[in-house]
Amino acid sequence: MFTGLSAFPFTPVTGDGVDEAAYERLVARIAAAGADSIGALGSTGGYAYLSRAERARAAELAVRAAGSVPVIVGVGALRTRDVLGHVEDAQRAGAAAVLLAPMTYQPLTDDEVFGLYADVTANLSVPLVVYDNPGTTHVTFTDELHGRIARLPGVASVKIPPVDADPGRIARLRSLLPPAVTIGVSGDAAAAKGLLAGADAWYSVLGGVLPEACLEITRAATAGDTARAGQLSDRLAPLWTLFARYGSYRVVSAIAVRLGLIGEPGLPAPVRPLDEDGRRAVDAALAVIGASTAV
Amino acid sequence: MFTGLSAFPFTPVTGDGVDEAAYERLVARIAAAGADSIGALGSTGGYAYLSRAERARAAELAVRAAGSVPVIVGVGALRTRDVLGHVEDAQRAGAAAVLLAPMTYQPLTDDEVFGLYADVTANLSVPLVVYDNPGTTHVTFTDELHGRIARLPGVASVKIPPVDADPGRIARLRSLLPPAVTIGVSGDAAAAKGLLAGADAWYSVLGGVLPEACLEITRAATAGDTARAGQLSDRLAPLWTLFARYGSYRVVSAIAVRLGLIGEPGLPAPVRPLDEDGRRAVDAALAVIGASTAV
Numbered sequence: 001m002f003t004g005l006s007a008f009p010f011t012p013v014t015g016d017g018v019d020e021a022a023y024e025r026l027v028a029r030i031a032a033a034g035a036d037s038i039g040a041l042g043s044t045g046g047y048a049y050l051s052r053a054e055r056a057r058a059a060e061l062a063v064r065a066a067g068s069v070p071v072i073v074g075v076g077a078l079r080t081r082d083v084l085g086h087v088e089d090a091q092r093a094g095a096a097a098v099l100l101a102p103m104t105y106q107p108l109t110d111d112e113v114f115g116l117y118a119d120v121t122a123n124l125s126v127p128l129v130v131y132d133n134p135g136t137t138h139v140t141f142t143d144e145l146h147g148r149i150a151r152l153p154g155v156a157s158v159k160i161p162p163v164d165a166d167p168g169r170i171a172r173l174r175s176l177l178p179p180a181v182t183i184g185v186s187g188d189a190a191a192a193k194g195l196l197a198g199a200d201a202w203y204s205v206l207g208g209v210l211p212e213a214c215l216e217i218t219r220a221a222t223a224g225d226t227a228r229a230g231q232l233s234d235r236l237a238p239l240w241t242l243f244a245r246y247g248s249y250r251v252v253s254a255i256a257v258r259l260g261l262i263g264e265p266g267l268p269a270p271v272r273p274l275d276e277d278g279r280r281a282v283d284a285a286l287a288v289i290g291a292s293t294a295v
Numbered sequence: 296m297f298t299g300l301s302a303f304p305f306t307p308v309t310g311d312g313v314d315e316a317a318y319e320r321l322v323a324r325i326a327a328a329g330a331d332s333i334g335a336l337g338s339t340g341g342y343a344y345l346s347r348a349e350r351a352r353a354a355e356l357a358v359r360a361a362g363s364v365p366v367i368v369g370v371g372a373l374r375t376r377d378v379l380g381h382v383e384d385a386q387r388a389g390a391a392a393v394l395l396a397p398m399t400y401q402p403l404t405d406d407e408v409f410g411l412y413a414d415v416t417a418n419l420s421v422p423l424v425v426y427d428n429p430g431t432t433h434v435t436f437t438d439e440l441h442g443r444i445a446r447l448p449g450v451a452s453v454k455i456p457p458v459d460a461d462p463g464r465i466a467r468l469r470s471l472l473p474p475a476v477t478i479g480v481s482g483d484a485a486a487a488k489g490l491l492a493g494a495d496a497w498y499s500v501l502g503g504v505l506p507e508a509c510l511e512i513t514r515a516a517t518a519g520d521t522a523r524a525g526q527l528s529d530r531l532a533p534l535w536t537l538f539a540r541y542g543s544y545r546v547v548s549a550i551a552v553r554l555g556l557i558g559e560p561g562l563p564a565p566v567r568p569l570d571e572d573g574r575r576a577v578d579a580a581l582a583v584i585g586a587s588t589a590v
Contacts, residue, residue, distance in 0.1 A: 015376075048400035049374045079344045080564035081310075105343035105398070105431050106544050106566055116565035136400050138433055249401050269375035270411035271401055 001070045001096055002129065002157035002182040003200045004036030005218040007207030008044040010252050011058055012266030018050070018058050022262040026208065027065035029261070033211035036201075038066050041074035042099060043136055044205045044249060048076065049268035052085055059093035070096035072129055076103045080119050091125055097156060098124070101131035102139045110145050117149045127156035129203075133186065134161060143169070147176035155181055159203045162187025167197035174198070188214075188248065189240035192233035195221035205248040206239065209255045210291055238285035242278075250274050254282045259291075296365045296391055297424065297452035297477040298495045299331030300513040302502030303339040305547050306353055307561030313345070313353050317557040321503065322360035324556070328506035331496075333361050336369035337394060338431055339500045339544060343371065344563035347380055354388035365391035367424055371398045375414050386420055392451060393419070396426035397434045405440050412444045422451035424498075428481065429456060438464070442471035450476055454498045457482025462492035469493070483509075483543065484535035487528035490516035500543040501534065504550045505586055533580035537573075545569050549577045554586075 009026040012019040030038055040062035041047040041055055050058065059073045073090035075098045077083045083100065090098050100120060102113045121128055130149055132141040146158055158177065163169050163185060170183055177183070184201030185194030191202045195218065207214035213236060221229035242251045249267070254274045256262045265273030274282065304321040307314040325333055335357035336342040336350055345353065354368045368385035370393045372378045378395065385393050395415060397408045416423055425444055427436040441453055453472065458464050458480060465478055472478070479496030480489030486497045490513065502509035508531065516524035537546045544562070549569045551557045560568030569577065 043401070102565070103400070106338070106542060107430070108565060109567075112565045112567050115567060119564065135402070247401060269414065270397070270403060270407045272404075272407050272410060 001037050001072070002184065004202075004222065005207055005211070005215050006037040006039045006072065006184065006201055006203045007035040007211050007214065008039040008042040008203065008205055009062070009208040010256055010262075010266070011041065011045040011050070012253075012256070012262040012264070013046060013049070013268050014264070014266065017054050019262065019266060020057070020061055022266070023058060024061050024065040026256065026261055027062050030208060030211045031066045031069040034215060035069060035207060035211050037096070038062060038069055038071045039074070039099060039203055040071050042131070042203070043101075043133060044208055044252060045074060046249070046268055047074040048103065048136070049271075052082070052089065055086060056089035056093065059090050059095060063094040072097040072099050074099045074101070074131070075120075076101040076131065078103045078105050080116055083116070083120055084123055087120060087124060095126060097127040097129055099129040099131050099159070101133050101137050104138055108139060110142070113139055113145065114148055117152055117155070121152040121154045124154050128154050129184075130155060130158040132158060132160050143172055143176055146173055150177040150181045157182040157184055157201065159184045159186055162190040163194050163197060163199075164190035167193060170194065170198045189243060192217050192221050192229040196226055196229060205243070205252055206236070209252050209259065209261065213291065236289055238288050242281055242285055246274055246278055250278070251282060254279055255286065258282055258286055296332050296367070297422075297479065299517065300502055300506070300510050301332040301334045301367065301479065301496055301498045302330040302506050302509065303334040303337040303498065303500055304357070304503040305551055305557075305561070306336065306340040306345070307548075307551070307557040307559070308341060308344070308563050309559070309561065312349055314557065314561060315352070315356055317561070318353060319356050319360040321551065321556055322357050325503060325506045326361045326364040329510060330364060330502060330506050332391070333357060333364055333366045334369070334394060334498055335366050337426070337498070338396075338428060339503055339547060340369060341544070341563055342369040343398065343431070344566075347377070347384065350381060351384035351388065354385050354390060358389040367392040367394050369394045369396070369426070370415075371396040371426065373398045373400050375411055378411070378415055379418055382415060382419060390421060392422040392424055394424040394426050394454070396428050396432050399433055403434060405437070408434055408440065409443055412447055412450070416447040416449045419449050423449050424479075425450060425453040427453060427455050438467055438471055441468055445472040445476045452477040452479055452496065454479045454481055457485040458489050458492060458494075459485035462488060465489065465493045484538060487512050487516050487524040491521055491524060500538070500547055501531070504547050504554065504556065508584075508586065531584055533583050537576055537580055541569055541573050545573070546577060549574055550581065553577060553581060
């Protein structure tokens with residue numbers, strides 16, 4: 001479950017809650033494509049913006065729509081008490097694992113981050129993926145902190161930020177983590193590089209809307225086909241450019257609209273949909289990569 | 296209300312909710328000291344960690360305990376929908392104004408930050424204080440963005456980060472804000488400098504536990520007594536050092552314990568109380584400034 005492609009579906013929100021039919025379609029489509037796991041309610045799934053009830057419901061829907069594909073459910077919150085509530089809901093919904101980022105308001109010390117994982121793993125009956133995402137949490141995980149946390153009971157994998165500037169990090173981390181703990185990369189633009197540098201998994205934003213394209217890259221890279229993995233990733237360069245410019249969260253929402261998977265952008269205010277220029281750029285990028293007829 | 300000393304009480308939390316008796320004592324003590332306003336549920340008030348019900352209840356308690364001193368209530372949340380809920384609760388509780396920081400998970404564009412304030416001010420019947428706190432929100436307000444937001448209806452004041460490195464910012468901002476909008480500084484260590492550079496208000500963390508000491512600084516600075524304001528602020532240097540080292544949120548919690556105002560540190564996990572060394576350093580600092588018998 002913690003190797004290969006883990007695809008993260010976008011969660012389309014409405015004024016009232018989650019667009020349940022659209023969300024189930026997105027999840028089912030990823031499962032049908034053959035992803036190795038589904039990461040529900042990750043950053044791409046907008047977990048940080050949803051109420052406890054909305055998150056519990058989305059977890060249920062994801063598990064149902066995923067069929068036999070294991071679902072990893074995001075349980076992060078600013079307060080440990082709330083994280084434990086989300087863990088309870090995720091487990092009740094049938095999550096195969098949980099994903100935990102140390103959200104912050106007050107900056108946290110390393111000991112506080114470790115304490116969060118210690119408190120949560122002490123109350124867990126499924127495996128946990130450590131979610132290292134400094135762009136949203138503003139927590140910088142040192143390799144040493146990863147090593148401490150990964151030795152807690154139940155930790156199965158770590159999801160690390162892009163390693164394009166330092167692919168050697170994977171080998172360094174490997175030496176600090178228990179052998180059974182897998183390393184997964186995020187940052188789609190550098191995912192092929194990360195997999196080729198030895199990562200076990202790709203925790204993927206784009207995989208939520210273009211699972212086949214991401215599976216192709218994953219299969220080539222894990223087979224060690226450097227040339228083909230690089231080629232397939234480079235083909236998606238117009239999307240990586242848009243991710244960097246507008247943020248992948250807004251862009252995948254626009255892609256999902258363009259592909260007819262959701263009706264409205266479905267982003268929670270204050271996050272706003274792409275403007276007209278942005279939407280045109282998404283259309284152009286999809287046309288270049290030949291994905292506009294992918295549905 | 297948006298000038299002078301606005302003191303921000305710490306909100307002591309327990310496993311079950313807010314320690315209501317201790318919170319009322321903290322607020323009443325600030326009011327008795329003669330603060331110009333009380334900033335309930337600011338960062339120091341831990342708003343980001345509390346549930347909607349806990350926040351609504353704390354707002355009620357603060358208004359009641361503050362008597363005739365106006366209470367500004369923090370209404371920030373990651374999602375606009377939730378901010379509007381907190382606004383409703385704050386207004387119902389009798390808040391004289393609301394304080395809004397643009398909390399973030401996904402980084403927000405300037406237009407998204409502006410849109411948040413536009414949506415909230417369109418639904419407001421009390422004045423609003425713009426809360427610019429990059430250390431917790433990771434939003435950088437340009438002077439231009441402050442100018443745009445301050446022209447929205449109902450904006451009464453802006454709370455800006457420390458200006459010690461650039462006291463000229465106050466004059467620059469002044470030229471961009473409507474004349475009725477006041478400028479308040481935060482960052483206690485540089486507050487005297489900010490007030491002397493022309494700020495109208497000090498939105499103060501330390502004022503929540505040592506209101507008299509902060510009022511003395513405020514009165515000296517607003518009277519233009521540069522020497523005395525500087526002297527009074529320098530006297531508190533041991534505390535400014537601890538704020539920088541441990542974060543003011545943890546330190547004021549420890550001060551409140553040491554002064555017998557609260558029984559337990561009352562911090563929401565994953566934030567942890569100061570360790571033994573930190574508590575000893577707080578004791579030593581309070582002894583140096585002669586505040587250990589201040590109650």
